[in-house]
Amino acid sequence: MTVTGITTPAGFVAAAGTAGIKPSGKPDMALVVNRGPKYVAAAVTTRNKVIAAPVKITRSAVKDHELKAVLYNSGNANACNGAQGDADAQALVAAYSAQLGIPANTMAMCSTGIIGEPLPVEKMLAVSDELIDGLGDHGNRAAEAILTTDTSRKQTMIKGEGYTIGGMAKGVGMIAPSMATMLVCVTTDADIDSATAQATLSRVVEQTFNRLDVDGSTSTNDTVILLANGASGVTPDAHTFEKDLLGACEDLLYQLQADAEGVTKRIAITVTGARADDEALRAARTIGRDTLTKCALFGSDPNWGRVLAAVGMADAEMNPDDISVYFNEHAVCLHSAGTDDAREVDLSGEDIAVVVDLGTGGNGQATVYTTDLSHAYVEINSAYST
């Protein structure tokens, strides 16, 4: 079976088009439609206080846990555009939903691209016939059309017991010249109720996308949407469905991590020996955001002192005299002092596993995923927006 991502599950169609939002002339709009029979939906959106206009639309639309379509555009985030930004997003949703013959409040919208530039609404309306007439098994094209500085499209497909989960994602990096976003759409033909959909999605996002931290920046547009139509006629038990959804989201997570801007290393940071899981998570995040650690790993430098200096600032209980650090399972620091062969560990590969034991004797643990801090990251993100 060819992966077509979001259109692999029964009852979902998609289309992509080029409205001309991106100067590159690449596809920049996508439409995802759920043909039913059910229209269960759940969403998790950015925690940023500054939110883009499409996020307001999506939050409002998903309140009733029902969505029939999602409109995507790339190249313009429609964030920080004031009242005009809200009006523009509403106009697009009104026009597209009317043409699809569905209520406006069953359509979500996701935008990604430059912040603070007016949305070219006319251009985006001009391709509505093309998008709607073109709806079909085009998950691949939709996954392509939501990209910004991504170098490859990100899709997943999980075969469950009698049902299927498909997904697409873009991000996490930055767009030149402004902030891009992490957008994720997951579809399934499993028959699940809305309460299960939202609760499961929230837990899975917490375990996956919320643990990926490229640069500590949370965008104005981040949105993860789950659509479930029951077309398979199969109602999985909640535990099995959660396991499969987790699999799909983990697969997308790894693709996002691998394609993060300027990435040369994929880094998994696991903290163990914490008093509780949430303390381990805070400690792992602190290390994952430390630019000094990230620079050292870019240079394949087994500089464990930076890891200790970073974790020492974490809001987590630790035993400062009994912290251990492992790089790729090689002990570089035991009981807060370097091992004799610490400098011999090989960090030249693309994947680096960092494990830090806080030495409290507790069982708390957590893993976060990050990347190195490279010249390319600085290059990409210092480009002129003018």
Next chain:
Amino acid sequence: MTVTGITTPAGFVAAAGTAGIKPSGKPDMALVVNRGPKYVAAAVTTRNKVIAAPVKITRSAVKDHELKAVLYNSGNANACNGAQGDADAQALVAAYSAQLGIPANTMAMCSTGIIGEPLPVEKMLAVSDELIDGLGDHGNRAAEAILTTDTSRKQTMIKGEGYTIGGMAKGVGMIAPSMATMLVCVTTDADIDSATAQATLSRVVEQTFNRLDVDGSTSTNDTVILLANGASGVTPDAHTFEKDLLGACEDLLYQLQADAEGVTKRIAITVTGARADDEALRAARTIGRDTLTKCALFGSDPNWGRVLAAVGMADAEMNPDDISVYFNEHAVCLHSAGTDDAREVDLSGEDIAVVVDLGTGGNGQATVYTTDLSHAYVEINSAYST
């Protein structure tokens, strides 16, 4: 008057020497001695939970608010060296204080350099005669000997009403291959009591060094020491002394900021319109640590959307629809929407002032100092420690 920093105030002498800790063969040890008549001392040390051995010595010695000498070394932080690191630091302080004829618990110690390498104690003891015999008006040499990757020594001198304040500093950047530290020594011949000394120093550090954030990393060794001997016979009023100490520390702060690793821009971020000063400070820190904003400013890119996206994650009340941003006093965003001429602001200079109004209508405000994120920063901090 030639600036000799810490030896400008009456009654302070210093010396520097080369123990051979640094592979470069540059001076790497300094001794600062207070000749009295009083020996008032105060200190502010790192908030990191992982602390270097010399920090433990300094905290213990300064507990009684009296110090007669401070021993400095660069090239080795003596951090994460376990019990041996503590023993090494104690041995050095015991030997130097005995030779000076002062109680061991009136000597502080500050180290800066690589983490996790044993201190070369024998070499450091071998230069004790040279250091002690060489004590004199050598603030300049001491300021030179505490440097690591700093490109220039950092000193200050403030003439008060009948008294003088002198100072030296090193940092904030990183040393190849490991974390350096911010070390500051401030001397004064003003006659102040120990309670005033500690309270004033703590407030001034909060307003100066604690507002400088190059990369969000707090080292295992950061230490600011104030020594006051009353040799001038003048007791300034507390307010005047605080103003003068603030002036000295601000001067050192600007020198640290200007010499931070890889710096091409000095950035002051001021947040206004917050509900309270502490909320403004949290918001300013969040912006100052945002790598995307720092990359944009490296590129002289007036990318105000990143500032909004960053501040939106701050733990501070704001009005998301009424945030304003100014670059070098040029309004680039008003009421959370871009101005027509936002892209025309000139950010090509070395100093950039960013002002963000949170729009709460409150009077809270605060400024933090940071730098851009440049290729040179990545280059310096990705060097092999092997």
